[in-house]
Amino acid sequence: MIVLETCSANETEELGEKLSALLTKESVVAFIGDLATGKTTMIRGICRGLEIQQQVESPTYTLVNEYDGDIPIYHIDCYREDRIEEWIELGINDYFYGDGITLVEWADTIEELIPDTAIRIRMNHRIDRNNCRGIHIQAPPEIERQLEQRIKIS
C-alpha cells in the first residue's frame, strides 16, 4: 500500500496524472472517500494524463460518463445509485471486465462487484487542515512499485 498526503487539488490531480500512465484497458480504479475528499479531482488528473479533451465531471443525467481516449474511459459514480441490482442490470460488469479504463466514485457502495484486481484509492479529510487529504493506494505489486517510482522522481 502507498500512503501519502496532498495539500492542494492540484497536487491530487498530479498524482492522478502519474497513475494514468500505468493504466491499461483492463484497469479498474475504485475510489472510496467521503464528500469532497477529491475523488473527482483525482479522476480529472487521470484524464488529463490520458489527454482527454472532454470536461470531466461526475455523471449526473446519466450514470456513466464516457470519455474518448486511446483507451475508452468510463466514469461511474455510485453516490446517487447505490443499489447493486441496478448496477448489475445496467451492465456494470461489461465495464469492469471489458476493454476500457473504469473509474468508480463511491466504490464502497458496490464493493462486492469491484474486481479483486482493481486499484483501490481511499481518500480522507485531514482534521484542521482544510486542503490536505490522506490518500491510501492499494494496487497489484507491480503497479505500486512503478507508481512509487514516479512519485519519487518528481
Ligand SMILES: Nc1ncnc2c1ncn2[C@@H]1O[C@H](COP(=O)(O)OP(=O)(O)OP(=O)(O)O)[C@@H](O)[C@H]1O
Ligand atoms: N488536497 C486536495 N485534493 C483534492 N481536492 C482538494 C484538495 N484540497 C482542496 N480540495 C478541494 O476539495 C474539493 C474536492 O472536490 P471533488 O469533487 O474532487 O471531491 P469528491 O470526493 O469527488 O466529492 P463528491 O463526494 O461530491 O463526489 C474541490 O473543491 C477541491 O478544489
Ligand SMILES: [Mg+2]
Ligand atoms: Mg465526485
